[in-house]
Amino acid sequence: MSRTLAFLTATRGGARLHWSDWASYSYLFLGVFLMFFPVIWLVLSSFKTEADLQRYPPTFLPYQQQTIILEGHADPLPLFQITGGEHEGKILAQLRRVGLRAQMVDPADPETRLTIDIADRAPVERFTLATENYTDLFGRFNFLLYFWNSTFITVSATLIMLLTNSMAAFALSKYHFRGRTAVLLLVIGTLMIPQTVVLVPLFLIVTELGMFNSLWGVIIPGAATPTGVFLLRQYMLTIPDEILDAARMDKASEWKIYWRIILPLSAPAIAVLAILAIMWRWNDFLWPLIVLTQSENFTLQLALNSFQGELQTQWSSLLAMTVLTLLPIALVFMFLQKYIATGIASTGGK
Amino acid sequence: MAAIELRGVRKAYGQAEVIKGIDLSIAHGEFCVFVGPSGCGKSTLLRMISGLEGITEGDIAIGGEVVNDIPAADRGLAMVFQSYALYPHMTVRQNLSFGLENIQTPRAEIATKVGEVARMLQIDMLLDRRPKDLSGGQRQRVAIGRAVVREPRGFLFDEPLSNLDAELRVDMRGEIAALHRRLGNTMIYVTHDQVEAMTMADKIAVLRLGKLEQFGAPLDLYNRPANLFVAGFIGSPKMNFLSGQVDADDRARLRLETGEVLAIPQAGFAQRSGANVTLGIRPNHLHAADAGPVKVAVRAVEQLGGESYVYGQTASGTAITLHSPGQTGIDLGDVIHVDAPTDEMHLFDTDTGLSLRMD
Numbered sequence: 001m002s003r004t005l006a007f008l009t010a011t012r013g014g015a016r017l018h019w020s021d022w023a024s025y026s027y028l029f030l031g032v033f034l035m036f037f038p039v040i041w042l043v044l045s046s047f048k049t050e051a052d053l054q055r056y057p058p059t060f061l062p063y064q065q066q067t068i069i070l071e072g073h074a075d076p077l078p079l080f081q082i083t084g085g086e087h088e089g090k091i092l093a094q095l096r097r098v099g100l101r102a103q104m105v106d107p108a109d110p111e112t113r114l115t116i117d118i119a120d121r122a123p124v125e126r127f128t129l130a131t132e133n134y135t136d137l138f139g140r141f142n143f144l145l146y147f148w149n150s151t152f153i154t155v156s157a158t159l160i161m162l163l164t165n166s167m168a169a170f171a172l173s174k175y176h177f178r179g180r181t182a183v184l185l186l187v188i189g190t191l192m193i194p195q196t197v198v199l200v201p202l203f204l205i206v207t208e209l210g211m212f213n214s215l216w217g218v219i220i221p222g223a224a225t226p227t228g229v230f231l232l233r234q235y236m237l238t239i240p241d242e243i244l245d246a247a248r249m250d251k252a253s254e255w256k257i258y259w260r261i262i263l264p265l266s267a268p269a270i271a272v273l274a275i276l277a278i279m280w281r282w283n284d285f286l287w288p289l290i291v292l293t294q295s296e297n298f299t300l301q302l303a304l305n306s307f308q309g310e311l312q313t314q315w316s317s318l319l320a321m322t323v324l325t326l327l328p329i330a331l332v333f334m335f336l337q338k339y340i341a342t343g344i345a346s347t348g349g350k
Numbered sequence: 351m352a353a354i355e356l357r358g359v360r361k362a363y364g365q366a367e368v369i370k371g372i373d374l375s376i377a378h379g380e381f382c383v384f385v386g387p388s389g390c391g392k393s394t395l396l397r398m399i400s401g402l403e404g405i406t407e408g409d410i411a412i413g414g415e416v417v418n419d420i421p422a423a424d425r426g427l428a429m430v431f432q433s434y435a436l437y438p439h440m441t442v443r444q445n446l447s448f449g450l451e452n453i454q455t456p457r458a459e460i461a462t463k464v465g466e467v468a469r470m471l472q473i474d475m476l477l478d479r480r481p482k483d484l485s486g487g488q489r490q491r492v493a494i495g496r497a498v499v500r501e502p503r504g505f506l507f508d509e510p511l512s513n514l515d516a517e518l519r520v521d522m523r524g525e526i527a528a529l530h531r532r533l534g535n536t537m538i539y540v541t542h543d544q545v546e547a548m549t550m551a552d553k554i555a556v557l558r559l560g561k562l563e564q565f566g567a568p569l570d571l572y573n574r575p576a577n578l579f580v581a582g583f584i585g586s587p588k589m590n591f592l593s594g595q596v597d598a599d600d601r602a603r604l605r606l607e608t609g610e611v612l613a614i615p616q617a618g619f620a621q622r623s624g625a626n627v628t629l630g631i632r633p634n635h636l637h638a639a640d641a642g643p644v645k646v647a648v649r650a651v652e653q654l655g656g657e658s659y660v661y662g663q664t665a666s667g668t669a670i671t672l673h674s675p676g677q678t679g680i681d682l683g684d685v686i687h688v689d690a691p692t693d694e695m696h697l698f699d700t701d702t703g704l705s706l707r708m709d
Contacts, residue, residue: 242435245402250449250500251423260448264439 039326046319047129053315064128068093070110080104084120091124092116133320141317143324145296146303149215150325153288153299154281157219161277162270164224169232170262174244184233191226195286203290217291218299222281228273235269236262271339275332282329300325352413352426352503352536353378354399359408361391361398361560368394370560371408376538376553378413381530384540385547385583386557392540393432393508395557399538400506401425413503428497429506432513434489436481442468442492443477449500467499487518494529504536511546523549544584548572556580578703581630581696587659587671590636592629592644593700596621604629608665612643612689619697619706627706630696633659633673638680642687646670651682662686 012018041060045053048062067076070093077093080102092104092114102121104114137143172184202221211217239262247257263270285301292298298306304325307318333340354376361369368391376382384392397403399410401422409416417425428449436445446464455463468474471491481489490510497505507526511519527550530537541547547554548568556563556571556579564576568584575581581589597603601623602616614621614629621627638660646662660672660680672688680686697706 240433240435242431242433243437245397245422246429246431246435246496247437247448248402248422249400249427249429250496251452252448253452256452261437267439 042319042326043323046133046316046323047131048316048319049130049133050314050316052130053319061127062129063125064130066124066126068107070105070107072110077105079107079124080116080121081124082116082121085117087114087116088120092121094121130316133316134324136317137321137324141303141321142296143303143321146298146300147324149297150282150299150301151328153215153218154278157222157281158274158277160219160223161225161228162274165228165273166232166263166266166270167258168224168229169236169266170258172229173233173236174239174241174262187226187229191230199286199290206291211291213292213294213297215292215297218284218288221287222284225277228277231273232266232269235266239265268339268342271336275336275340278332279329353411354382354504354536354538355409355411356395356399357409357411359395359398359410360406361394361403362406368560369398369405372557372560372562374555374562374565376536378536379534381527381537381539381550381552383547383551383554384538384557385542385544385554386563387583388542389559390557391560392542392557396429396506396508396538396540400427400429402429426503427506428500428502428504429508430493430497430510432509434481434493434513436489436492436496438481441478441480442473442484445481445492446477446495446499449496453500463499467495471495471498486514487522490514490522494526498529498533502535504538507537507539509540509542511541512543519546526550545586548584554584556583574705574707575630575696576705578628578630578698581698581705585632587633587673589630589632589696590668590670592631592664592668594627594629596623596625596627598624606644606664606666607668608645610644610665613692614697615692615695618708620708621697621706626700628698628700630698631690631694633671635690635694636670636672636688637674637690638672638678638686639689640687642689644670644688646672646686646688648680648682648684648686651678651680653677660686 011021044060044062049064052059052062052064066079068079069076073095077095079091079093082088082090082092087106090106093107095103095105095113097103097118100118102116102118104116104121105112106114168187172180172187206212206217206221211220243261243265244257247261252260283301284299285305288299288302289305292302295303295306300321304318304321307314307321354374356372356374359369359372360367372395384395386392394403398405399412401417401420401424405418409418411417412425412427437448440448443464446467447460450460450463464477465474468477471494473488473491473495476484476488476492481492484492490513493510510526511522514522523546526539530550539546539550551568553566554568554571555565558579564571564580571580571584575584575589578591582591592604592606594604594606596614597605597611601621602613603611604614604627605611612629614627644664646664648660648662650661652659652661655677657673657675658678660674660678662670662672664670670688698704699706
């Protein structure tokens with residue numbers, strides 16, 4: 001803890017702050033602000049009511065107008081602070097508003113109706129989290145179904161991808177066969193073709209195979225990625241051939257060499273690829289949008305999109321769902337980021 | 351039985367031929383060392399025997415059965431690699447049992463065998479460590495243990511001691527020799543160090559540029575080298591070579607490049623009068639003598655107490671090494687005369703490099 005603190009408050013040294021300290025810290029704070037402000041803004045906004053979201057100028061924290069329940073009135077009445085006129089300083093509940101005047105009552109004396117100019121009152125507001133944005137997701141919208149769809153696609157696509165990519169990488173790094181370089185170039189070459197170019201042919205294939213509107217239609221086409229093959233191959237090249245020879249002398253089959261020797265030894269690279277794959281699949285939008293048209297197959301990203309209607313957008317639910325969609329990936333990243341750093345260092349460095 | 355026989359074995363990578371036809375037969379239970387300078391193809395030859403490398407031409411037979419098309423795993427051989435090639439992610443115990451698991455050995459039997467081998471190699475207290483936590487010598491023992499535990503017909507060692515420090519190397523040399531005596535299996539051992547070859551081998555195969563130069567017992571190679579290369583490679587320090595011409599009238603006289611004349615053996619060698627020959631004399635057979643026929647200017651003297659080495663050169667610049675037991679009175683800068691008994695001399699044809707010895 002003290003080491004973290006010492007790291008975070010490191011300076012160039014000397015009694016006073018050097019100008020470069022000022023420069024680095026302002027730069028770092030700017031970075032922190034640019035990175036974190038949108039996220040914090042999103043999280044805070046997700047706790048605002050629909051009305052609060054529409055307010056101009058916007059507030060940073062979620063506020064709600066205080067209400068009071070009075071006998072003889074079915075609905076809770078909004079409270080106002082009176083800022084002028086004869087009732088200045090009192091807190092009154094508004095019954096209704098007519099034009100520029102409002103009918104109000106004093107909660108202490110609910111029988112007397114008072115007429116107040118609307119310019120003389122200000123709403124009584126308090127910091128309140130609108131948790132109904134979140135509870136609604138589970139009640140009114142089928143959040144859990146979308147969450148399951150996204151999770152299923154992410155997990156199975158990642159597993160299939162790791163399996164196929166590591167097998168391809170094994171072959172391309174450890175077997176010498178005619179045309180190996182050509183195959184590798186072909187794999188790397190596909191990196192240069194943008195996804196949008198192959199979108200239509202891919203869609204036709206998926207439809208022909210009967211995977212349209214099925215989760216497998218999203219999972220299978222992304223199973224082999226050139227990036228993954230290349231990343232793993234580069235790492236596997238660093239595993240000495242003698243270890244494989246030793247395993248062959250130990251009567252291990254080629255499959256066993258892959259499973260018991262190559263895979264465990266490539267664990268750092270596989271961890272990196274796994275994290276990348278999880279992020280790609282989870283955040284994928286375009287391809288699921290094309291393949292999945294029925295709402296029971298929607299992923300979270302598609303469900304988010306469907307909140308945004310042509311005529312009306314329900315921002316409160318949209319924001320709450322965005323936060324929930326971000327959470328798993330943020331957690332994955334938080335727990336596995338050290339593997340990304342070490343993995344990328346060891347795949348690139350050696 | 352695991353006699354290993356090579357018949358006309360060749361290996362080529364495209365145009366480049368690295369093994370140029372080798373015939374060799376190693377009897378069951380023999381400790382055979384392949385020795386040669388780096389790049390001579392000895393490791394390739396070993397990998398060809400193991401089955402990890404294919405052969406281009408010829409036959410390899412183990413125990414009388416041609417194994418050209420039998421994969422490495424089924425040849426019944428075990429190999430110890432130069433880099434040890436231990437599985438880094440497995441403990442020593444897992445390293446030792448991996449091979450046994452692959453041949454579906456029952457769990458209890460694996461435990462017994464691993465325990466036995468670990469005790470034999472004194473690695474039983476290391477069984478739960480990983481290779482990275484072991485010293486070089488310990489890793490070497492584990493690598494040997496991994497080969498031993500499968501009870502193979504034969505062992506192949508690929509320069510197993512080259513990564514160890516000098517002291518450990520001497521110890522391990524003794525242990526491998528002891529292991530061979532205890533197990534009695536055929537072993538093939540590759541090294542570039544002729545001392546290892548001399549001390550451990552029953553038979554030595556000297557290789558150069560993909561060719562077998564000589565194959566025989568260590569002392570045979572030392573006493574009766576077949577050519578200049580073997581004569582120079584086996585024995586430390588190196589044999590002295592003096593080139594000259596056999597006297598036209600007397601087959602027993604050699605005229606050196608420097609004009610000096612010395613007596614050479616008349617019997618046992620097939621030198622013709624007037625032929626260009628190279629005379630080989632081991633440093634320990636040369637001695638300083640006032641009436642010696644060859645003059646040597648001393649360039650360096652090494653006194654080791656129990657023995658001493660004198661380095662010098664002849665008038666024509668040929669390097670000469672003298673080895674004598676005890677301490678020497680010769681000093682740096684002296685000019686001495688040396689002589690050698692004729693029955694310790696070796697004669698080679700200067701042009702072909704072959705020994706002129708008649709058998």
